Amino acid sequence: MIGVFDSGFGGLTIHHALINALPGKDFVYLGDNKNAPYGTRPPIDVLTLTCAGLETLFAQGCTLVVVACNTASVVALRWIQQQWLPARLKQDGIRRNILGIVVPTIEAATGLRWHEENKDVANDTHNSTIAVFATARTVETGTYPFEIRKRRPDIKVVQQACPDLASAIEAGAPRTEIRKMIGHYVAQLNGQLNNKKPDSVILGCTHYPLVADIFAEALPPDVAIIHQPQATAAALKDYIATHPEYVMSENAHHVFLSTGFSAEALPLIEKFWGGKIIFQNI
Ligand code: DGL
Numbered sequence: 001m002i003g004v005f006d007s008g009f010g011g012l013t014i015h016h017a018l019i020n021a022l023p024g025k026d027f028v029y030l031g032d033n034k035n036a037p038y039g040t041r042p043p044i045d046v047l048t049l050t051c052a053g054l055e056t057l058f059a060q061g062c063t064l065v066v067v068a069c070n071t072a073s074v075v076a077l078r079w080i081q082q083q084w085l086p087a088r089l090k091q092d093g094i095r096r097n098i099l100g101i102v103v104p105t106i107e108a109a110t111g112l113r114w115h116e117e118n119k120d121v122a123n124d125t126h127n128s129t130i131a132v133f134a135t136a137r138t139v140e141t142g143t144y145p146f147e148i149r150k151r152r153p154d155i156k157v158v159q160q161a162c163p164d165l166a167s168a169i170e171a172g173a174p175r176t177e178i179r180k181m182i183g184h185y186v187a188q189l190n191g192q193l194n195n196k197k198p199d200s201v202i203l204g205c206t207h208y209p210l211v212a213d214i215f216a217e218a219l220p221p222d223v224a225i226i227h228q229p230q231a232t233a234a235a236l237k238d239y240i241a242t243h244p245e246y247v248m249s250e251n252a253h254h255v256f257l258s259t260g261f262s263a264e265a266l267p268l269i270e271k272f273w274g275g276k277i278i279f280q281n282i
Pocket of ligand 1: 006007008010011036037038039040068069070071072135138166167204205206207
């Protein structure tokens with residue numbers, strides 16, 4: 001069983017791409033809606049809540065979990081993978097793994113595999129400016145600029161925090177309001193770049209693909225959008241091909257869990273999803 005974790009409903013954008021890439025696999029989705037948004041919480045809260053969410057997914061039988069939430073991935077994932085998982089293995093002897101969203105995004109942005117050094121690509125200055133839209137906490141960690149520049153010092157990375165955007169989407173705010181907010185954040189980005197346009201943009205928050213069309217409208221027409229759902233799905237498919245032991249069950253069974261179900265965002269999510277989603281409150 002593959003678990004997918006997010007602070008709320010936004011992770012369904014990732015989940016949807018994962019199911020399309022691996023249609024036969026069993027998935028359990030968990031949205032921690034009760035505690036969302038994570039993006040304005042202190043790091044220790046994000047860490048504690050992410051571990052609690054992972055425990056819930058382990059209890060459902062998930063041995064592989066994708067942390068779809070950018071905030072949780074940049075704040076907590078390294079510690080979880082390096083410290084928490086080995087300790088957890090000692091407790092019950094069950095081998096599990098947890099993947100995040102940063103590695104596939106960096107690979108898509110740089111054109112390099114995570115551990116790859118490729119001088120040819122590193123000399124390609126085509127993609128010279130990347131803008132990252134994300135939550136305040138994700139921006140504060142500096143993970144995306146750090147990891148991109150480490151591999152591609154030729155790329156300039158500019159970050160733009162969108163502090164209220166994920167909560168507005170989660171709360172089902174009207175499109176006119178979302179358009180106004182995105183317009184404001186794009187204007188702030190333009191200010192940072194002295195009105196020079198970025199070559200590409202990372203929508204570095206699970207919720208933003210739900211309003212990717214509004215970002216595309218607000219940005220200059222030829223700015224490429226790096227899509228985290230597709231990048232993460234390709235990475236998961238690759239991972240499973242080399243680690244089939246983590247994903248045994250294959251009945252195309254999909255379970256949706258929420259810690260505090262709220263109906264406001266559902267119409268937008270279901271439109272994106274292309275059908276009804278039945279959540280169980282836990
Ligand atoms: N899921 C979070 C992320 O991708 C966004 C929503 C939140 O702030 O909780 O960063």
